[in-house]
């Protein structure tokens with residue numbers, strides 16, 4: 627508690643995972659629990675976000691590199707607002723971030739280093755919660771199959787790519803906690819709250835950037 631009073635900057639918590647892992651549901655619950663601001667990427671309401679949306683809905687085609695850069699630009703156009711919120715002492719719970727950007731593009735065959743480059747300099751999350759779910763279980767959940775990347779073999783590749791991202795984040799001093807997203811909604815919520823409690827009671831570094 628003392629620690630949280632001394633710390634002025636809000637916590638930046640990211641929730642990652644495959645399509646249908648339960649991110650949006652859990653982001654909403656965690657933001658409410660922490661009295662934090664929920665945000666998400668892609669942020670589909672901006673001009674860039676609308677281009678991303680039509681690509682995901684398969685109503686437009688884009689070169690793999692071009693869509694990768696649009697996803698990154700969509701984060702950069704929101705970064706001032708993120709800093710402002712955190713600096714004001716409000717925490718953020720973010721549904722997907724640069725780690726999705728890397729994992730999905732690498733799974734299409736783009737090089738890992740090329741993919742991580744455009745996001746260098748974005749704020750490093752204080753904590754990333756990776757909702758881990760096998761691709762079959764994810765596919766069995768509601769609404770799967772309507773958007774571009776919602777295909778079983780592709781999601782299996784994305785899961786592999788996320789494990790490389792996890793290693794990389796940890797090697798750069800980031801906190802990455804894997805949560806079993808195959809449990810019930812309420813169990814996952816409990817596991818997330820416990821992980822957040824553990825992490826936020828010991829976080830002291832602020833303002834670190836993705837490198």
Ligand code: T5A
Nearest residue numbers: 645646647648649650651667697727730767768775810811
């Ligand atoms: N992308 C994204 C990139 O390629 N590059 C990038 O840089 C970024 C940021 C859109 C796509 O964009 C790609 C990745 C994505 O393919 P999105 O809008 O976040 O990303 O879309 P999805 O991840 O597909 O969001 P979903 O809504 O499909 O999945 P969620 O948010 O993980 O899951 P949620 O909470 O909506 O739940 C899905 C269903 O599962 C049930 C829910 O009730 C719901 O029906 N469910 C559970 N059922 C049983 N047990 C549980 N524990 C459950 N948890 C949820």
Ligand code: NA
Nearest residue numbers: 649650651721
């Ligand atoms: Na979602």
